[in-house]
Amino acid sequence: MLDKRFIRDNPQAVRDAVAAKGIDLDVDELLQLDQENRKLQFEVDEAQAQRRSRSKQFAKADEARRAELRAEQEAFDRQLRDNRERLARTGARLAELMLATPNIPWSGAPVGPDESANVVLRTVGAPPSFDFDPLDHVELAERRGWAEFARARRVAGERAYALVGDLVLLERAIHSYALDLLRGREFTPISVPALVREEPLVGTGMLPKGREEIYEIPADDLFLAGTAEVALVGLHAGEILEAAALPVRYAGISASFRREIGSASRDVRGLLRVHQFEKVEQFVLCAADEAESARWHAELLATAERILTDLGLSYEVVECATGDMGVGKFRMNDINTWFPSLGRYRETHSCSTLHDWQARRANLRYRDADGTIHFAHTLNNTAVATPRLLAALLENHQTADAGIRVPEVLRPYLGGRELL
Numbered sequence: 336m337l338d339k340r341f342i343r344d345n346p347q348a349v350r351d352a353v354a355a356k357g358i359d360l361d362v363d364e365l366l367q368l369d370q371e372n373r374k375l376q377f378e379v380d381e382a383q384a385q386r387r388s389r390s391k392q393f394a395k396a397d398e399a400r401r402a403e404l405r406a407e408q409e410a411f412d413r414q415l416r417d418n419r420e421r422l423a424r425t426g427a428r429l430a431e432l433m434l435a436t437p438n439i440p441w442s443g444a445p446v447g448p449d450e451s452a453n454v455v456l457r458t459v460g461a462p463p464s465f466d467f468d469p470l471d472h473v474e475l476a477e478r479r480g481w482a483e484f485a486r487a488r489r490v491a492g493e494r495a496y497a498l499v500g501d502l503v504l505l506e507r508a509i510h511s512y513a514l515d516l517l518r519g520r521e522f523t524p525i526s527v528p529a530l531v532r533e534e535p536l537v538g539t540g541m542l543p544k545g546r547e548e549i550y551e552i553p554a555d556d557l558f559l560a561g562t563a564e565v566a567l568v569g570l571h572a573g574e575i576l577e578a579a580a581l582p583v584r585y586a587g588i589s590a591s592f593r594r595e596i597g598s599a600s601r602d603v604r605g606l607l608r609v610h611q612f613e614k615v616e617q618f619v620l621c622a623a624d625e626a627e628s629a630r631w632h633a634e635l636l637a638t639a640e641r642i643l644t645d646l647g648l649s650y651e652v653v654e655c656a657t658g659d660m661g662v663g664k665f666r667m668n669d670i671n672t673w674f675p676s677l678g679r680y681r682e683t684h685s686c687s688t689l690h691d692w693q694a695r696r697a698n699l700r701y702r703d704a705d706g707t708i709h710f711a712h713t714l715n716n717t718a719v720a721t722p723r724l725l726a727a728l729l730e731n732h733q734t735a736d737a738g739i740r741v742p743e744v745l746r747p748y749l750g751g752r753e754l755l
């Protein structure tokens with residue numbers, strides 16, 4: 336959400352962001368409602384002031400004057416009730432439009448309607464070459480008895496999977512390694528709820544738009560979050576942190592749930608796009624300063640690159656276009672990892688700077704040294720998300736007899752084993 340004053344002072348910048356991100360929002364309707372809302376609020380406040388002065392006159396008036404004042408008051412009360420109703424309606428509509436206002440994308444973002452306009456900034460490492468016909472991750476997992484798909488589908492429907500045996504240990508190893516790396520960078524491990532209320536979803540920007548992607552549990556007014564980012568944004572909502580406590584850095588762990596309505600027929604086979612997956616999330620809540628956010632964006636991105644390099648995976652870093660980054664982002668870089676079975680790089684990480692767009696929605700504030708209160712900045716990036724990253728590991732590190740060479744950084748978590 337943007338600051339109303341910013342929208343009043345920079346309407347064209349907001350219109351440009353709406354166009355560049357393909358958002359369905361009429362900025363002029365918002366400005367007109369804002370004007371009307373302020374006028375109505377003024378009239379309601381005025382009427383209440385006159386009510387108080389009239390009741391003082393009433394106390395001192397004689398009977399005849401009291402009758403006049405009573406008649407006047409009834410007329411004013413009708414007007415006040417009418418204005419209050421109109422104020423409630425314009426206020427609700429204005430609040431709805433405010434939640435739809437897009438963050439202004441940074442000037443270096445390619446302008447385009449979707450990921451096709453993304454720009455590859457750099458490619459690191461090289462795809463592996465095999466002197467045998469490599470298998471895809473499903474064939475590898477089934478050959479080694481490392482996954483159940485058909486039985487899992489009986490339990491949970493399409494896109495369900497079960498990891499079995501060494502693949503479970505490999506998944507745990509990846510998460511433990513990522514957590515240790517983040518702990519070394521002073522990120523506090525925190526396992527957060529995936530069962531969340533509506534407020535943190537609104538605060539993060541996952542609601543109201545995009546509701547169809549989220550599993551709902553109406554009996555309990557709860558939802559299943561699609562990422563630990565939701566609980567992490569909600570954790571300090573409504574608090575006023577001290578500047579000395581910033582930056583808050585979390586390695587958030589939770590299961591993530593997504594209906595994938597928008598991707599109905601894509602990636603139905605295997606581990607690339609599932610309804611329930613595990614993620615370690617890098618999250619930063621920092622001071623409201625562009626340079627500070629830029630610094631953390633670079634660090635979150637570098638950490639994800641370090642993880643992929645340690646795992647021996649080739650990847651490309653992508654500058655996301657305005658139409659791909661989503662309504663709340665100032666900047667988004669995806670990292671795509673090489674998948675031999677696809678013969679291309681495929682997204683495994685997504686690094687975002689949101690400035691105070693989420694903080695304004697979630698009421699995330701801090702008090703700086705001279706006592707001024709600001710909305711904070713928030714950033715997030717994937718550290719590891721499995722099983723998609725598992726699939727990349729299987730495919731890239733497979734041997735001719737469907738073994739998996741274990742990346743060195745994971746061996747300590749697997750009892751020193753070098754081959755699965």
Ligand SMILES: Nc1ncnc2c1ncn2[C@@H]1O[C@H](COS(=O)(=O)NC(=O)[C@@H](N)CO)[C@@H](O)[C@H]1O
Pocket residue numbers: 561562563564593595606607608609610612614616682683684685686715716717718720721722723724
């Ligand atoms: N349906 C899914 N199945 C498997 N993995 C997924 C799915 N959706 C997302 N992921 C993984 O989770 C990563 C982060 O998802 S994201 O929506 O791009 N970004 C976020 O959730 C941010 N909070 C940063 O993690 C993706 O890059 C991908 O690796």
